[in-house]
Amino acid sequence: MADDTSIFIGASRKPDDSYQRAENLLLQYGNRHGLVTGATGTGKTVSLQILAEGFSNAGVPVFCADIKGDLSGIAMMGTPQDFLVKRAEQVKLDPYDFQEFPVIFWDLFGEQGHPIRATVSEMGPLLLSRLMNLSEAQEGIMNIAFRIADEEGLLLLDLKDLQALLANIAERAEEIGARYGNVTKPSVGAIQRTLLVLEQQGATNFFGEPALRIADIMRTTRDGRGAISVLAADKLMMNPRLYATFLLWLMSELFEELPEVGDPDKPKLVFFFDEAHLLFDDAPKVLIDRVEQVVRLIRSKGVGVYFVTQNPLDIPETVLAQLGNRVQHALRAYTPREQKAVRTAAETFRPNPDFDCATVITQLGTGEALVSTLEAKGVPSMVQRTLVRPPSSRLGPITPDERRKLITESPVSGQYDQTIDRESAFEMLQKKAKDALDAEAQQQESGRSRWTIPGFGDDDSVPQPTGGRRAPAPRSSNRQTVAEAAIKSVVRSVGSSVGRAIVRGILGSLARGR
Ligand SMILES: Nc1ncnc2c1ncn2[C@@H]1O[C@H](COP(=O)(O)OP(=O)(O)OP(=O)(O)O)[C@@H](O)[C@H]1O
Ligand SMILES: [Mg+2]
Secondary structure (H helix, E strand, O other): OOOOOEEEEEEEEOOOOOEEEEEEEEHHHHHHOEEEEOOOOOOHHHHHHHHHHHHHHOOOOEEEEEOOOOOHHHHOEOOOOHHHHHHHHHOOOOOOOOOOOOEEEEEOOOOOOEEOOEOHHHHHHHHHHHHOOOOHHHHHHHHHHHHHHHHOOOOOOOHHHHHHHHHHHHHOHHHHHHHHOOOOHHHHHHHHHHHHHHHHOOHHHOEOEOOOOHHHHOOEOOOOOEOEEEEEOOOHHHOHHHHHHHHHHHHHHHHHHOOOOOOOOOOOEEEEEEOOHHHHOOOOHHHHHHHHHHHHHHHHHOEEEEEEEOOHHHOOHHHHOOOOEEEEOOOOOOOHHHHHHHHHHHHOOEOOOOOOHHHHHOOOOOOEEEEEOEEHHHEEOEOEEEEEOOOOEOOOOOOHHHHHHHHHHOOOOOOOOOOEOOOOHHHHHHHHHHHHHHHHHHHHHHOOOOOOOOOOOOOOOOOOOOOOOOOOOOOOOOOOOHHHHHHHHHHHHHOOHHHHOOOOOHHHHHOOOO
């Protein structure tokens, strides 16, 4: 049975359907990633649940998305229902103990868990462009926008900041276009409109501060169990792009922030990516390549990524090849595509002379799976027909009251609940625009030469109207606009050190060609 070096998955069956032996997942290979697949209703979520339980008991923090709300029961103690007890007997799980697990609920919308946020700059231009479904040309502009923010020390925290920056860029389109090419007022305008749509879809909550601290999803309890972060994803699934982008961002953050650990005794964190097909659906090749790379590299940070999806064909081959621990539930084989999926799934296993994989895949019962894990030296074990163990926690969802109570008692209670809106690009641009107006008005009043910015094509020969303090600054094509002055002035006052940290991340850095 499970000891401190492995997680008990279930019991394999001989060809005559009798008990064969315990099937385990070795913790030392927990960071070699995994795959849970199967048609709807075949037992994927329960398999995810027992794996998460196992990792938690081994002291490994877990992050998983709860698509239908039925994973939330993992926070509560299970009850001895007949079919569960029977299953425990079949797989020789003795004693079959019930247990509640240390769960932290998260929710991008802040409704069913602690709000989870990221800043626009953390998200980076590549992921944002993907999130907004921008064209290649628009993505180019987004890259320029980030570069300008970076160079000019403008903090991009929330969508308001991004809007302000884009508005500013639209205003400076000519100058910026001359410098970087391909930036025109209408093209920036198109991005601004897409951003409005994104805001209407509820993404406003997600961008801002306090941003998620990675340490908060890597907690362990005093008794040495790993916290299980459960992301409420039912509402999120209505915006699959936001869901996929968020999880990609989280992976890249983990990758950036965690130190190299080589081959640890057990993972530092395990990440379950349910409905994983959403990650790859009409994703550009460049993004798929990047995901492949992150998945490959994140292993050495001790992070195991487990993809959960209905069809193994949903996962690109290059990614599939890296998933060492596999739980394949039943697949249907009616359509040609389904038949192809069965063949693909069957072919990826190390064959077992006792049975034909492709045949068995279509015959597996609920909560039964073909299982292969990495054994000694990281070699895949021979595939076994396995009955998956029943969970120790509750099967099915928790009630809203139970959830509320757990959220109140959570270790991060109060840390994320209030949005902080500190001074960033929006406020800076606004303030600087106002200051510039004031300064200009004052200079005009006092008759001194007005504020000039070297290298900005400032032209003193343009006669200035006089007026009160609040007089609007006149504009002509060869002199800086108020906003330009503001931006330049921000550079001086903020300095570029803020800028350095602005764009980073393996996914964010890609488009900048670093
Ligand atoms: N290991 C198991 N032990 C006992 N019962 C199980 C097990 N696995 C699955 N079941 C039973 O099968 C039901 C469906 O399983 P589950 O919800 O995991 O399917 P699923 O593949 O996630 O479905 P969907 O694609 O619809 O999300 C469970 O509610 C439970 O009753
Ligand atoms: Mg499910």
